Amino acid sequence: MTVSERIDAVYAIAPHRAAYSPEEDAAHELAAAWMREAGLEVLRDGAGNLFGTRGDARVWAGSHLDSVPTAGRFDGVLGVVAAIEAAARLPDRPLAAVAFRAEETGPLGCKRIETRPDAYLELHIEQGPVLAELGEPLGVVTAIAGQARGTRVFEGHADHAGTTPIALRRDALVEAARFVLHVRECAREGTVATVGYLECEPNATNVVPAKVTVSVDARSAEAALLDRLIEEIGFDVHWRSDPVPMGDAFAAVLPDAPRLVSGAGHDAMFVPNPSMLFVRSLNGGVSHHPDELSSEEDIALAVDALTAALDRLTAP
Numbered sequence: 001m002t003v004s005e006r007i008d009a010v011y012a013i014a015p016h017r018a019a020y021s022p023e024e025d026a027a028h029e030l031a032a033a034w035m036r037e038a039g040l041e042v043l044r045d046g047a048g049n050l051f052g053t054r055g056d057a058r059v060w061a062g063s064h065l066d067s068v069p070t071a072g073r074f075d076g077v078l079g080v081v082a083a084i085e086a087a088a089r090l091p092d093r094p095l096a097a098v099a100f101r102a103e104e105t106g107p108l109g110c111k112r113i114e115t116r117p118d119a120y121l122e123l124h125i126e127q128g129p130v131l132a133e134l135g136e137p138l139g140v141v142t143a144i145a146g147q148a149r150g151t152r153v154f155e156g157h158a159d160h161a162g163t164t165p166i167a168l169r170r171d172a173l174v175e176a177a178r179f180v181l182h183v184r185e186c187a188r189e190g191t192v193a194t195v196g197y198l199e200c201e202p203n204a205t206n207v208v209p210a211k212v213t214v215s216v217d218a219r220s221a222e223a224a225l226l227d228r229l230i231e232e233i234g235f236d237v238h239w240r241s242d243p244v245p246m247g248d249a250f251a252a253v254l255p256d257a258p259r260l261v262s263g264a265g266h267d268a269m270f271v272p273n274p275s276m277l278f279v280r281s282l283n284g285g286v287s288h289h290p291d292e293l294s295s296e297e298d299i300a301l302a303v304d305a306l307t308a309a310l311d312r313l314t315a316p
């Protein structure tokens with residue numbers, strides 16, 4: 001089977017393969033069969049992560065097979081299938097192809113890795129429009145952005161929408177609306193910030209809003225910029241991760257490919273010495289959506305690059 005046929009076969013199990021669901025299990029079974037076909041020994045760790053290993057596997061490549069409810073067919077699956085293909089093309093090399101559990105949803109899975117590699121390579125669809133804008137098929141990831149998530153709460157007073165003069169109102173939603181614009185203005189070069197969720201109370205057509213909770217998602221590949229962004233926006237941080245710099249395993253085989261930051265989190269955040277390569281997303285960079293798309297030509301180039309990087313790292 002070709003890489004594209006294998007990607008289709010995983011999608012045919014079900015577009016939505018939740019962590020530890022029968023659908024994710026079925027995808028792991030399929031991948032395990034392909035690993036054996038590629039001459040790899042199949043192992044599973046305590047968290048259910050799947051390893052196809054050969055020899056003293058100090059270099060790993062892979063991604064995840066779980067997916068979100070509205071998923072496309074490339075997110076995660078591409079990295080696993082490409083790793084198995086690259087392993088088959090390098091039949092005498094010690095390495096492992098890996099499918100991590102629960103990348104999309106779980107606190108378990110890849111964070112419970114029991115053995116640790118010298119290097120980890122992950123091929124992934126970009127899930128954004130940058131490479132398509134540049135007209136480039138592949139991009140070397142320099143870092144996975146650090147993220148801060150939290151909220152800001154605005155308190156007002158619930159009054160009658162018809163009888164309370166504008167000048168006498170304390171409208172929490174008007175203050176929240178100003179804050180949404182402020183968040184947007186704070187995000188400059190090297191950072192992004194998003195308000196994606198509002199909770200308005202009492203959320204009634206004829207009542208002045210009394211309380212609004214606003215979510216904030218702020219990201220940057222540089223810790224200092226992220227700190228400054230959090231400070232400038234002004235919100236209660238509930239969760240935060242530091243940026244994770246990526247290694248040069250792909251840069252070594254693609255010296256001229258564009259460099260870009262990953263705004264999204266990936267399995268590579270939780271594995272030692274990670275390097276990542278992005279494949280161009282078509283259809284405007286849409287992801288976590290059935291229209292998610294990378295071309296067969298771009299995927300072929302990416303699999304070649306992954307094979308070259310693994311070849312270089314596992315050369316005797």
Ligand SMILES: [Zn+2]
Pocket residue numbers: 064075076103124266
């Ligand atoms: Zn993914």
